[in-house]
Amino acid sequence: MPAHKQRIIMGIDPGTQIMGYGVILVDNRSVHYVDMGVIDLRKEKDHFAKLKMITTRVSELIDTYHPTDLAVESPFYGHNAQVILKLGRAQGAAISAALMRDIPVFEYAPRKAKMAITGQGAASKEQVCLILERTLKVTFSSDYLDASDALAIAMCHFYQLTSPLADIGASSSWEKFIQEHPGRVSESMNPEKKKTSK
Secondary structure, eight states: OOTTOOEEEEEEEOOSSEEEEEEEEEETTEEEEEEEEEEEOTTOOOHHHHHHHHHHHHHHHHHHHOOSEEEEEOOOOOSOHHHHHHHHHHHHHHHHHHHTTTOOEEEEOHHHHHHHHHSOTTOOHHHHHHHHHHHHTOOOOGGGHHHHHHHHHHHHHHHHHHOTTOSOOOSSOHHHHHHHOGGGOOGGGOHHHHHHHO
16 A cells, blocks of 8 residues: 555444444555444344345445545354344445445455454454454444444455564554453453463
């Protein structure tokens, strides 16, 4: 990515109950937090009405922030085919909103995003949130873990743009974060503690 190129990256964490979004500004290879939040779909019971709501709300977000790139998390492949189908549809609704406005879309697996942010592919949502707070120098509410996941997808795309040959673009690993901020990490969230306690 050229050093002078300014980008606005919107990350989307698809969901059929809660959909997260996060927005960052990339300027001169520096990244800045813009906004994040959630689209609450729980009150809408009809699945197709949810898809319409996703398309509408993501379109509104795009019109508000004018992203140059949309980064979306790929569905997690679990055992329940119906859940995967619905998540794929939710992802597709968000993608459609971007494509209709000629915004390029990039997809990242959850594990890759976690690896990019924390250096741990199996990191928890809380761990991802803590590293993002440190990286972006902001404080997030623990109620917005779906939003911080979306922000992680946006950051993953930023790292991919600046270091396309590197699988890990994070400037700090989870272990380094623990060393530098021992008071912010409980034992239950520390993967190294879990290993030694077994």
